[in-house]
Amino acid sequence: MNGTTAxxxxxxxxxxxxxxxGALDAKSLPPIWSKARAAVRENGAAPLRVDxxxxxxxxxxxxxxxxxxxxxxxxxxxxxxxTNLAPRFAELLAQFDQTSLxxxxxxxxxxxxxxxxxxxxxxxxxxxxxRHQGNYVRHVTLCLxxxxxxxxxxxxxxxxxxxxxxxVNGLPVVTLIAFLMGVVLAYQSAVPMRQFGAEIxxxxxxxxxxxxxxxxLMTTIVLAGRTGAAFAAEIGTMKVNEExxxxxxxxxxxVRFLVVPRMIATLSVTPLLTIYAGVVGLIGxxxxxxxxxxxxxxxxxxxxxxxxxxDFIGGLFKSAVxxxxxxxxGCLRGLETQGGPRAVGQAATRAVVSAIVLIVxxxxxxxVIFNFLRI
Amino acid sequence: xxxxxxxxxxxxxxxxxxDGEEVVLLQDVSFKVLRGEVFAILGGSGSGxxxxxxxxxxxxxxxxxxxxxxxxxxxxxxRPARRAIMRKFGxxxxxxxxxxxxxxxxxxxxxxxxxxxxDDDAIDLIARTKLYLVGLLPAVHRAxxxxxxxxxxxxxxxxxxxxxxxxxxxxxxxxxxDPITSAELDRLIIRLARTLGITFVVVxxxxxxxxxxxxxxxxxxxxxxxxxxxxxxxxxxxxSDNPWVHRFFNRxxxxxxx
Numbered sequence: 100m101n102g103t104t105a106x107x108x109x110x111x112x113x114x115x116x117x118x119x120x121g122a123l124d125a126k127s128l129p130p131i132w133s134k135a136r137a138a139v140r141e142n143g144a145a146p147l148r149v150d151x152x153x154x155x156x157x158x159x160x161x162x163x164x165x166x167x168x169x170x171x172x173x174x175x176x177x178x179x180x181x182t183n184l185a186p187r188f189a190e191l192l193a194q195f196d197q198t199s200l201x202x203x204x205x206x207x208x209x210x211x212x213x214x215x216x217x218x219x220x221x222x223x224x225x226x227x228x229x230r231h232q233g234n235y236v237r238h239v240t241l242c243l244x245x246x247x248x249x250x251x252x253x254x255x256x257x258x259x260x261x262x263x264x265x266x267v268n269g270l271p272v273v274t275l276i277a278f279l280m281g282v283v284l285a286y287q288s289a290v291p292m293r294q295f296g297a298e299i300x301x302x303x304x305x306x307x308x309x310x311x312x313x314x315x316l317m318t319t320i321v322l323a324g325r326t327g328a329a330f331a332a333e334i335g336t337m338k339v340n341e342e343x344x345x346x347x348x349x350x351x352x353x354v355r356f357l358v359v360p361r362m363i364a365t366l367s368v369t370p371l372l373t374i375y376a377g378v379v380g381l382i383g384x385x386x387x388x389x390x391x392x393x394x395x396x397x398x399x400x401x402x403x404x405x406x407x408x409x410d411f412i413g414g415l416f417k418s419a420v421x422x423x424x425x426x427x428x429g430c431l432r433g434l435e436t437q438g439g440p441r442a443v444g445q446a447a448t449r450a451v452v453s454a455i456v457l458i459v460x461x462x463x464x465x466x467v468i469f470n471f472l473r474i
Numbered sequence: 475x476x477x478x479x480x481x482x483x484x485x486x487x488x489x490x491x492x493d494g495e496e497v498v499l500l501q502d503v504s505f506k507v508l509r510g511e512v513f514a515i516l517g518g519s520g521s522g523x524x525x526x527x528x529x530x531x532x533x534x535x536x537x538x539x540x541x542x543x544x545x546x547x548x549x550x551x552x553r554p555a556r557r558a559i560m561r562k563f564g565x566x567x568x569x570x571x572x573x574x575x576x577x578x579x580x581x582x583x584x585x586x587x588x589x590x591x592x593d594d595d596a597i598d599l600i601a602r603t604k605l606y607l608v609g610l611l612p613a614v615h616r617a618x619x620x621x622x623x624x625x626x627x628x629x630x631x632x633x634x635x636x637x638x639x640x641x642x643x644x645x646x647x648x649x650x651x652d653p654i655t656s657a658e659l660d661r662l663i664i665r666l667a668r669t670l671g672i673t674f675v676v677v678x679x680x681x682x683x684x685x686x687x688x689x690x691x692x693x694x695x696x697x698x699x700x701x702x703x704x705x706x707x708x709x710x711x712x713x714s715d716n717p718w719v720h721r722f723f724n725r726x727x728x729x730x731x732x
Contacts, residue, residue, distance in 0.1 A: 124638045125586070125590055125592075125600070125636075125637050125638040126638070128592070128596075129590055129591040129592050129596075130591075132592060132593070132596050133593060158638040158670050158671075159600065159603050159604050159607060159635060159638055159670065160600045160603070160638050162603055163596070163599040163600040163602075163603040164596075166599065166603070167595075167596065167599055187669065190669065191669045191670070194606075194607075195603070195606065438574070438619055439574035439618070439619055440574060441574050441575050
């Protein structure tokens with residue numbers, strides 16, 4: 100494999116000669132490949148002999164190089180012969196002819212669909228998806244109700260594991276976000292309200308917005324990013340590894356076996372996380388209010404006077420519904436995974452996006468309903 | 475390192491730490507792989523074959539010992555030097571490890587695009603040449619998920635050979651393949667070794683494959699945590715006095731099941 104690789108064009112009367120020396124491999128060929136191709140092109144249609152007597156080594160890349168010279172020669176209308184190539188390399192080259200590498204047909208490209216056809220297909224797909232998701236939600240709900248009526252069949256060990264993973268391990272991030280949310284809300288509202296001497300009403304704003312709206316919303320959005328994605332990736336990997344098929348052929352329902360424990364854990368832990376987030380957010384706001392000379396006692400008394408039990412329960416109810424959506428869509432995206440590792444990543448992404456969209460849509464619906472019911 | 479050897483493993487001890495204690499899997503293992511030969515690392519499940527391979531290709535650091543790859547020690551090499559050594563060999567992993575987001579052709583093109591200065595046409599031609607050599611030219615545009623197990627392994631060999639390495643490591647090439655596909659893969663390995671002069675290091679426990687392809691074999695034994703026997707496959711089968719080797723080649727169970 101040693102020796103400097105070089106190419107030289109020698110013009111003769113009857114035929115021109117391209118002399119090759121050195122090793123023809125991936126390491127040595129880049130500097131001479133285009134030079135040799137140019138020499139063949141320059142030779143035009145005249146007969147050309149490639150003298151490989153000086154070739155010390157030739158491997159797959161070298162064979163590709165010689166085939167390229169033959170192909171370039173035939174494009175120019177020249178008759179090219181390769182001579183003096185060592186027998187073992189010639190044996191390798193003999194496995195190919197010039198058309199060997201060109202016989203594959205490119206993959207057929209589908210004709211672009213017309214707009215109406217695209218629209219029709221999208222509607223059909225949407226209908227199929229909604230039907231599928233409706234069936235899935237019904238199946239999950241029935242399994243959930245059955246297991247709640249028969250607690251002995253619940254896989255409690257898995258429920259506790261998931262609850263620990265999503266609840267206890269999620270506390271630091273929920274703490275940070277809730278605390279900063281309280282701090283930011285307090286600062287942003289206290290500065291303008293001070294101009295009117297109305298700093299005390301910042302407590303009303305923080306209390307209502309956190310307990311009714313922001314604590315359930317932010318907690319479940321964090322949940323969608325952490326837990327929903329984890330559910331989709333975990334179940335998606337099981338799908339790719341045929342573990343879901345194994346469950347099915349063991350006559351075990353994957354929804355009962357995998358989805359329901361996750362649902363129970365999520366539905367149990369999320370309201371607790373929401374209460375925790377609300378309290379931490381209120382503390383954050385209270386600390387800011389201290390800098391505006393509002394004592395903590397006054398701040399919390401003001402909150403208690405303005406936030407009703409209905410606001411608190413409404414926030415918890417929303418967090419439970421959002422938790423159902425996050426867990427259900429995370430598991431659904433996992434079960435829908437098709438293909439390899441890339442599909443697992445896509446399933447996790449789809450789980451997070453779907454969960455956040457659903458949370459926001461349902462939050463809007465709740466806002467209308469609560470307003471209508473005067474809650 | 476002797477002149478005719480391309481890999482020298484010297485006094486290699488491999489293992490890991492568990493609860494603060496060192497667990498040794500292989501103790502003081504030494505062997506040589508000769509240039510151009512098909513060398514098999516044989517052993518039962520859990521004998522440390524794949525662990526040994528991972529140390530030879532620089533994915534894991536040993537507890538002690540040296541591994542010389544074509545004159546360079548991969549154990550003591552720093553990061554840039556190790557990357558340079560890694561360019562001397564290609565690896566086919568047990569499950570192929572093709573990149574699912576790329577077509578078969580793109581998988582083979584990738585190392586050429588990253589590590590050579592060939593123009594696009596040349597890269598395409600070289601990648602097609604490698605795929606032709608493994609008989610996969612009709613499948614160049616297919617995604618790995620659309621290939622059968624045997625085809626995926628052949629595509630992985632083509633990718634391992636993309637940069638014309640002197641050595642190709644194969645981890646369990648026959649695992650999960652039917653006997654016909656396995657025999658086809660054995661023939662491919664022999665043809666590539668003979669025509670391209672590549673040194674193959676094959677980790678396997680498939681006896682028919684070993685007899686078909688291997689010039690020399692070492693056999694790992696989990697009880698002694700070392701090499702139980704070495705030689706040609708026939709020598710191991712006919713002449714080894716090691717009871718573990720004898721049982722392995724005669725497919726005798728170690729102890730009766732209840």
